[in-house]
Amino acid sequence: MESLKEEVERANSIAVERMMEARPYLIGLDEASRAIPHLKKGMALTHAGPPISWEKASGPLRGAIIGAALYEGWADTPEKAERLAETGEIALQPNHHNDSVAPMAGVISPSMRVFVVKEQNSSKKYYTNINEGLGKVLRYGAYSKDVLERLRYLNGEFSTVVGSALSELVAEKQGVDLKTLIAQAIHMGDECHNRNVAATSLLFRELAPYIVRVSDRQLAEKAFKTIDGNNHFFVNIAMAACKAMAEQAADIKYSTVVYTISRNGTETGIRVSGLPGEWFTAPATIPRGLYFTGFNETDANPDIGDSTITETAGIGSAAIAASPAIVKFVGGDVRTALEITERMSKITITKHKYFTIPYLEFEGSPTGVDVRKVLRLGLPPVADTGIAHRMPGVGQIGAGIVELPMDCFKKALRRYAEFYGLL
């Protein structure tokens, strides 16, 4: 057994090393149907979390599917959209099976635009959609006329401007170096899951000279106001960067490092490096947090979204000690934030080489969740997250902290023992 332990440790070292040494660059904005295989097939959508059917989908995911069908013009009423989904005419697949990630419901439809993040070591590309802002938005299950209108602007005019700007930028340099940008943002109080004001500002500064170069005044001004009006703009891009980093840790024999954590609003699922492709799921838990006026926890949907890819890659809750101001958004006090980072330290393999936390004397952020440690200590990871209303059509109602379900990790370790013949 001693030698297996050594094998596992070597494998885990390789996994976190590859994750940390990944080099994600933002290189463009493309049409989803061109970039994402599943979306080439006509009436097809991707969604957050492990695989799920319409039947088992929660309110916000159903809302987002309805909204996307209306947006694509596949249906002209929510009822007709529902029927298309019910009958399976709209095909669903997880983002994580399509090199993509997206927050909350995570629904991406064929004509939407997706940011393209290239991992330079592997030359692999990863995708994410454009953040719509807070409140009544598709990713939280809202699909009213103004929600679709905003999607049309973001995926139309706005994407034309930002896409051309990115092409100009890429012609001058390799793209936007996201690992460096995230590292800087963490030194500016972001943890890049629920606080992205610094990262959004830094990206704004990177893009501005190119936006002005490629677009006419009015469109440029509107694009600036769009990004400036949404301090969460960067989160999707952070997620794609984290996906690019986390994926480098996948498929390493013996490794117990988690390379995917994601929720579809019904179930939470994880995937483990030494067991590639297999999902280990459990019913999604409900976040505790701060609610917007008029809402409380009886309105909350279970945990949803691909955004826990940030915690998977060593930021988000893992780096929350760098982000004391976030407690005004997700609840708790600064001590809580420090405790969360400490908790994540106990169940991870290493401290990040590049993402460092100034308040902890520039110690690295805890990186590489280890299934063994989670079970040994009985401590599942926590994430800080947005909270969706449980009914379709409403939207975001708060933000908070969620403890992931222990059962995913139990199932994964059981399977691991079986797979490697340890039973």
Added chain:
Amino acid sequence: MESLKEEVERANSIAVERMMEARPYLIGLDEASRAIPHLKKGMALTHAGPPISWEKASGPLRGAIIGAALYEGWADTPEKAERLAETGEIALQPNHHNDSVAPMAGVISPSMRVFVVKEQNSSKKYYTNINEGLGKVLRYGAYSKDVLERLRYLNGEFSTVVGSALSELVAEKQGVDLKTLIAQAIHMGDECHNRNVAATSLLFRELAPYIVRVSDRQLAEKAFKTIDGNNHFFVNIAMAACKAMAEQAADIKYSTVVYTISRNGTETGIRVSGLPGEWFTAPATIPRGLYFTGFNETDANPDIGDSTITETAGIGSAAIAASPAIVKFVGGDVRTALEITERMSKITITKHKYFTIPYLEFEGSPTGVDVRKVLRLGLPPVADTGIAHRMPGVGQIGAGIVELPMDCFKKALRRYAEFYGLL
């Protein structure tokens, strides 16, 4: 004596209340000779710190005076410029006598452009010049051809763009609300003296839509790259905001609150609310810090610049506990940063209502240095500051922490006792 103590306390409460309730807005960019009274007089310059003559000026101040004379075309060689200064043909006055502030040498010449900050409660205006970036720059006493070239761009083309953008912005709203912007930046790890990356980013976001509206593509792109290329861009504006706030605390009978702290490179001077207009000076101290490659403390000039107006108004070193990442620039560790804020707490009147430090559970930043407390505890304020080479023509050689000279405070309290008949 009991009743005098009460009078002093009441006066000090009023002083800090006015300081904190001040509302500085960035409203424009104007020609210095039009805005600053002293600069209307022909060959005239303002400088940092208490009043000083050429004879007593240190290397970096002399360098900046030479550079400004060359820049204005009053002389065509450094030697001729020196002669004009020696003979008193170039008239010198402190920024602080002219409603202005500027970092390091702080030299402003008539044709330069100055940012205009309006304090909305008093309708009074305050001024500062445009930050040139780090290294070989006029404010650190450098005056080579490239230094002057850069000044010409910043005060020419760049100012035209940014000035027009500010005019557009003011037509839509009151201006840029600097108190709110600084408060946000402190939540993003700035202390707005030596770390301004967040504030610069937030200002960039505010200005961008207006810059693109008023200027042609090439100039806009160049302006964006100029601001993006200088993470210290905001410091001058932070200083003008702090001047606007600190001045509201001036001239309150019995108050022992310090409303000016400034250094000219030879002497450090303070002014006290209950003794308005009077400077209390002592030889400037030398910062301890981190030096750029090739330099050490034997090269350092004594402390210089108006930038300690930030500490006067409750930010800078007072808020350094919010800015752990700064220790990579000024030296020390995060514990040192926390200790400095704690030290400032001991010698100040209150905790700021609007500038709060997330890491200290959103406690306010220590505000309103009290001459009595400084003497009672034998603890002069500290500032975190840039370090200039002691010779003219070199520039910045590092950054660090400086303890202000105790003698200013001793002199002030002695004069206070005399003025209020307590001797």
